[in-house]
Amino acid sequence: MINIDNNAQEFWQHGYLSIDNFFDAQLMDKYQQSILTHFGDDPDFAHNEEFLQKSNTDVIPWFPQLDGLQDFDIAEQDQRLINLTKAILGPGWKSLSSMIMFSKKGSNGQAWHQDCPPEDKSQFNLNRLVYTMDIDHNTGGQVLVMPGTHKGGAISVGDTNEDFTGQVVLTPKKGTLVLIHGHLWHRVLPINNLHRVSTNYRCCPANTPDNITDTCVYRNMRYAFSSNQVIEDRTV
Ligand SMILES: O=C(O)CCC(=O)C(=O)O
Ligand SMILES: [Fe+2]
DSSP states (O other): OHHHHHHHHHHHHEEEEEEOOSOOOHHHHHHHHHHHHHSSSSSSOOHHHHHHHHHHHOOOOOOTTTTTTTTTTHHHTTHHHHHHHHHHHOOOOOOOOOOEEEOOOTOEEEEEESSSOOOTTTTTOOEEEOOOOOSSTTTBBEEOTTTTGGSSSSOSSSSSTTOOOTOEOOOOOOOOOEEEESSSOOOEBBBBBSSSEEEOEEEEOOOOOOTSSSSESSSEEEEEEETTTTEEEEEE
């Protein structure tokens, strides 16, 4: 059983939370199958070359709900998830469209980043990540987080894949729920021997614009996805 109040408190203290066996294994198997069917063997990247290079990010997104697929509503409508989200974000929070992220075997993962600009503490997204497969040493693609950094400002300028003292390695399993505050420094390690899939039911507090995650903050740049542009070069 999960304790909503303790979980919400832990989330706000560290900026992230990981709960194993949150979702039913059968539902996860069903999702995984439908995701792999969608992506096929050799999907194309949806981002432009400059972004892929500078961000060191190797992810292909899919928005199943925007394609009219209702299967993915089941996890989103889980009452425990809804209660936990409300305990963290307060009344009036809203869902953003769910995004599935696919990474090929041997690809880069994701460099350290914050999902949205951290200057205004009240404006952020919450990642609610659902894993439909085990992420471990064999697959690679473990999630790194820097506890407490959601309380500070912009991520420091520096090496996009630096190892930090105090970083925590998350190895989610099939059915694990991971919550990550959009201002928390986080990263995905390179993928090893298999493809990697994660499903993100992003949401945000009341009074947050829907395009809150349009600008992502990396150690070397701020990048706007809507215009596919580097809007700030942070290396100079
Ligand atoms: O795929 C993951 O595990 C995390 C990806 C990420 O950085 C995000 O969803 O904001
Ligand atoms: Fe992220």
